[in-house]
Amino acid sequence: MIFTSDNAFGVAPEILRALGRANGGGVPSYGEDEITKGLTRRFSDVFEHEVAVFPVATGTAANSLALATLTPPFGAILCHEVAHVNVDECGAPEMFSGGAKLIGIGGAAGKIDPEMLAATLKTFRHGDVHQVQPRCLTLTQSNEAGGVYSLPELSRLVGIARDFGLKVHMDGARFANALVALGCSPAEMTWRLGVDVLSFGATKNGAMAAEAVVFFDSELAGDFAFRRKRAGHLFSKMRFLSVQLEAYLEDELWLRNARRANAAAKRLADGLKATDGIEMLGEVEANEVFARLPMAVFKGMMKMEAAFHPWPNPDDAAGGHWMQTIRLVTSFETTDEEVDRFLALVRK
Known part of the structure; x- marks a missing residue:
């Protein structure tokens, strides 16, 4: 009886079969294969919006590289005080961003309190070169304390972030679990509320090792491809990451598992x-x-x-x-x- 974590379990049979099918023959490397290229259309269909999608192997890489793309070295990333990026990623967001500062905000059930967020943002001396500048808000859905933000809660927090000129990232390591809990669409929980970038998790819900960074505005992706390569997450045999995500989305396997x-x-x-x-x-x-x-x-x-x-x-x-x-x-x-x-x- 294993109840330690959902990443302690195995691979969904459908994904194992897909890996076996992808194993035969030779295909172009470094993401030039047809499976990887097809992910853009698959994710765009799921989110009802044109997206840019980048497979990576771990949630830490997805979060850290996404946050680094949105936040300069002199920037601040606001998160819940017990967020995974703040307490369980060994400084990876700070390293990949070149030194951006994580600032923890309180709130019950692992959810950022909107009043606390607004109050914290008001304390920054905007434009003062002696202080880090707030650039990004990251929200975990569902979060480390088991909480799920409702759509109105997400909308309020995103609205506060927008008022202060921040971009919004969502850590979706358990994105599918939150989605089925709310009974909404992927679009309603992300870009329609104003989320800019999503770390789309699959490993905790049936994949072997596959996550995706999803940009809802392709221009925001900017130099992400270079960041991913520099971080060692541009796999030469990228088809084996991509086929996991393809099978994960096929016939709503991700939602059934969640x-x-x-x-x-x-x-x-x-x-x-x-x-x-x-x-x-x-x-x-x-x-x-x-x-x-x-x-x-x-x-x-x-x-x-x-x-x-x-x-x-x-x-x-x-x-x-x-x-x-x-x-x-x-x-x-x-x-x-x-x-x-x-x-x-x-x-x-």
Whole structure:
């Protein structure tokens, strides 16, 4: 029973088959193959808008290179204080941008508070050479705390960013999970709200190793091709990244996988809610579940065959350290039987 992360799971069979089909024969390298060239049309169809799309192998590369394209070395990138780009990417956004400063903003459920964002932007001395200049807002959808921005929430934050002349990037490592949770279209959650660039994730939802940077204004892509090459993400055998994305979008595999993962998370959350002594933290919106267990239950579960991560929570210290927060993440491969076995162990 694996609940550590959705990137702990395997590759969707449809994508494995596509990789096998792409393996035969020789084709032009460095993205000049027909599969890679066809991604522009495929993504444009999905987003109902002409886009420029660049496959890369990791989410860190997608985020860091996208942010570097939007932000000069003397710029500031505003993000949530617990955003992946801020705490889990080892300074990659700063490195690839040449030194841009990440500034964390607070907010419940991993979502940036709009009042805090506006207040922070007002503190900048615009045009003052002694201070970094705000250039980009990045929003994670869905985010590290399991939260999903509603469309009105996204619209408000993008509007604030626009008022201060910022570009907007979306970290969509779990883009599909957020999309099916909201029941909207890819266009409604991105460019129609004013998002400029999307890091489109696939690895957490069935790909072997494939992400894409999607520009909704091709002019913004600018020198991105050079940045990708310099970062080592222009694969010589690019067809093997591209065919994963092609298969991912084929017959709505990405949405079907996300629906399964989200449904497994809801089943897990419902079961935990019905268990005495378990405290749920927030509503389950996508495929992440946060709960507080009595310490004895937590220690007992750590000895079982279930894998999950404890999650830092200052509130756990209240009352004599008798509670422990955990995070559980489901995937397209999580079965009802695994969920039910986990719940049975908790109750035992």
